[in-house]
Amino acid sequence: MNRFAVCVSRAVARVTDAALGKYQTAIVRIGFATTWLLFLLRELPHRQELYGPDGPWSWDLARQLTANNHAFSVLMWSDGQMWFETVYALALLSSALLLVGWRTRTMSLLFMVGVLSLQNRSVFMGDGGDNVIHLMAIYLVFTRCGQVWSLDARRVRRSAAARARGEEPRPDRAGPALWVVLGLVLAVPSVAGWISGAWLVVFWGLWAVQGLWWYVGRRAPHGEPRILLDVVANLVHNAALLVIMAEACLIYSTAGWYKIQGSRWQDGTAVYYPLHIDYFSPWPALSDLLSAHGATVLLITYGTVAAQVAFPFTLFNRRVKNVLLAVMMTEHAVIAVVLGLPFFSLAMIAADAVFLPTSFLRRLGGWAARARGRLARPAARLPLPRPRGPRPPAGEPAEQPQASPAT
Structure with a gap:
């Protein structure tokens, strides 16, 4: 019983202490x-x-x-x-x-x-x-x-760095101004009756919470009210993150189980037909190449169904999940090119990204930061060639070259 209580307390602390x-x-x-x-x-x-x-x-x-x-x-x-x-x-x-x-x-x-x-x-x-x-x-x-x-x-990092140096951070003027403007904008449709019911409560509720967040953060940045707001925000965030993950699993599982019920998916020929529809064939030669061999069509058809049905169950094994996640993202990239559905594929890849491991995302952020640094870094200036002066007379030492600014 004590072990169960400890596990529950750790779980509660984990979902309230930080945004996962x-x-x-x-x-x-x-x-x-x-x-x-x-x-x-x-x-x-x-x-x-x-x-x-x-x-x-x-x-x-x-x-x-x-x-x-x-x-x-x-x-x-x-x-x-x-x-x-x-x-x-x-x-x-x-x-x-x-x-x-x-x-x-x-x-x-x-x-x-x-x-x-x-x-x-x-x-x-x-x-x-x-x-x-x-x-x-x-x-x-x-x-x-x-x-x-x-x-x-x-902006948060800069404010923290300013406080570490003993300086007062720059006051936030854009946030309150944006809050006031949006409140005035929201008041117009509310008075006119264009927004009513649940949507009216949602918009005004979010507007009020944003104002409360700014006020508490300014008056008591380390007090109990701010801690309470952080706990509530973390709970809401973690619940929304769980819903996003569940939604992605639901999309794949329902799509896979509905495919199983189709006769064309059962006989392994379902992928063949969209490849020969003009609307989904931006590259006819590529579509013909993929559909030229029955074994290829069969493998893609059965592989799609198997991946979609199995994906929710692979979340219990990190390595298998990462492999299948890479396969499904690659499949969506192929759909974007072969079937001409780039935005559908981008949306599904963005939904799949919620399951990417944190270590990979950190490395991805590091690669992006280094690439941005290379683009922002000014090109090194090459030293201009020094003009050649007259040759010194015999017996006199030659002038030693000075180091260029580049060295």
């Missing part, structure tokens, strides 16, 4: 922000047909659907062209700022608003990758995904 998987949540943040940002940039010329007033799914139809299913979309507040362009631009900006980790708590919320607004505006424009982004955008709001590899983390 900070490297994993950071790579998930970077992966999904990059995927959505690249998608919005690629569809920039076609944004009107996808989500704007010129789309086949009209604004009236979208409004009727959201009224029935209670889906959230700020594009339902107005059908004007200027409002649509503003929302699209803000979705781009929030994705870019979330990618670099600037005010990640706020940007993750704005990122979610952008994803939900555009996807719920035209529900028939998405695919499996969009569904994954849709879910992960909601989960990221509840994670502390800016503790590493972010501008927020750099």
